[in-house]
Amino acid sequence: MVAPPSVPLLLDGRALADSLRTKHAPDVAWLKEAGRTPRLVVLQVGADEAAQAYIRGQRRGAEAWGLSYEVRTLPADSGEAAVRRAIRALNADRAVTGILLSLPLPEGLGVRALQHTIDPEKDVEGVHPENLGGCFRGRGLLPCTALAAVALIEMSGVALEGAEVVVVGHSDIVGKPVAMLLLGRDATVTVCHKFTTGLAAHTRRADVLVVAVGKPGLIRGDMVKEGAVVVDVGINAVPSDEGPGRMRLVGDVAFEEVAPRVAAITPVPGGVGPVTVAMLMRNTVLAARGIPPPDDPNQLPLFAH
Numbered sequence: 001m002v003a004p005p006s007v008p009l010l011l012d013g014r015a016l017a018d019s020l021r022t023k024h025a026p027d028v029a030w031l032k033e034a035g036r037t038p039r040l041v042v043l044q045v046g047a048d049e050a051a052q053a054y055i056r057g058q059r060r061g062a063e064a065w066g067l068s069y070e071v072r073t074l075p076a077d078s079g080e081a082a083v084r085r086a087i088r089a090l091n092a093d094r095a096v097t098g099i100l101l102s103l104p105l106p107e108g109l110g111v112r113a114l115q116h117t118i119d120p121e122k123d124v125e126g127v128h129p130e131n132l133g134g135c136f137r138g139r140g141l142l143p144c145t146a147l148a149a150v151a152l153i154e155m156s157g158v159a160l161e162g163a164e165v166v167v168v169g170h171s172d173i174v175g176k177p178v179a180m181l182l183l184g185r186d187a188t189v190t191v192c193h194k195f196t197t198g199l200a201a202h203t204r205r206a207d208v209l210v211v212a213v214g215k216p217g218l219i220r221g222d223m224v225k226e227g228a229v230v231v232d233v234g235i236n237a238v239p240s241d242e243g244p245g246r247m248r249l250v251g252d253v254a255f256e257e258v259a260p261r262v263a264a265i266t267p268v269p270g271g272v273g274p275v276t277v278a279m280l281m282r283n284t285v286l287a288a289r290g291i292p293p294p295d296d297p298n299q300l301p302l303f304a305h
């Protein structure tokens with residue numbers, strides 16, 4: 001007898017993003033009534049082509065959430081002092097409740113130094129060291145993509161306590177914060193990166209696999225444990241079959257090979273991406289109303305079954 005093909009739970013990021021918006025709609029209404037409409041200002045230096053898709057997503061997100069949103073563009077040849085001045089002006093502007101420094105910056109500008117200039121209470125991307133440190137405790141304005149990955153794992157219903165979690169990718173903005181947040185849930189966390197030897201031996205042990213690298217097809221079917229939960233953070237543009245010059249987006253996971261083996265998986269597009277934008281909006285709302293205390297229901301866990 002041939003076993004029927006297994007159907008994994010597709011972790012629908014758009015549905016999760018909608019539920020986050022609905023959950024926070026009363027906060028937005030309350031803030032507007034109080035004359036404190038959350039206002040996110042994105043500062044870009046030049047207009048990097050690759051960043052524009054994220055900016056379009058943010059604008060759509062802000063519209064859907066009813067938040068005020070503006071992109072300010074400095075000339076591509078602005079020096080670091082000029083960018084710092086622009087950030088300080090936003091820090092001082094009481095009407096601005098959220099600040100995002102769009103990446104990548106033109107060469108020669110110090111990304112970290114500039115991110116550190118952002119007022120941590122307006123740092124809605126969670127890139128200031130104070131907020132990155134918040135990942136240790138799971139509170140504060142936490143990095144949006146890391147929050148999105150955790151929320152999608154929660155959506156799968158997997159029990160994290162004692163689970164083997166493998167995170168592939170150790171960037172400051174995705175891999176490390178995800179690992180820290182999942183340690184906070186008492187998972188056993190392994191972090192792999194480009195210098196890890198025998199990647200497959202690690203990924204095959206994972207009950208929960210989070211991949212944030214930027215290499216299409218890095219994770220193949222035989223690298224994943226049967227019944228695992230897989231969160232694919234990667235976004236890669238690859239040539240599409242639809243004709244010369246046409247591109248399509250894929251993740252880091254070979255979806256067709258991996259999906260039949262696993263219990264739950266995020267699609268690309270439509271997985272982590274929309275939830276990242278929703279988390280950015282959520283952080284903008286939290287920044288406008290003040291970070292909730294640890295026992296507030298708006299803290300983690302993020303997804304209620």
Ligand code: NAD
Nearest residue numbers: 145169170171174193194212213214233234235272273276
């Ligand atoms: P990054 O370039 O800063 O980090 C990449 C990480 O991958 C590094 O830790 C590196 O050591 C690791 N790596 C590289 N080659 C590897 C290999 N062969 N095996 C194992 N690890 C390897 O990237 P990032 O900013 O963390 O982003 C990672 C991916 O996630 C990118 O595709 C990016 O576009 C995507 N991303 C998506 C969202 C979203 O909202 N969906 C948000 C941020 C980033």
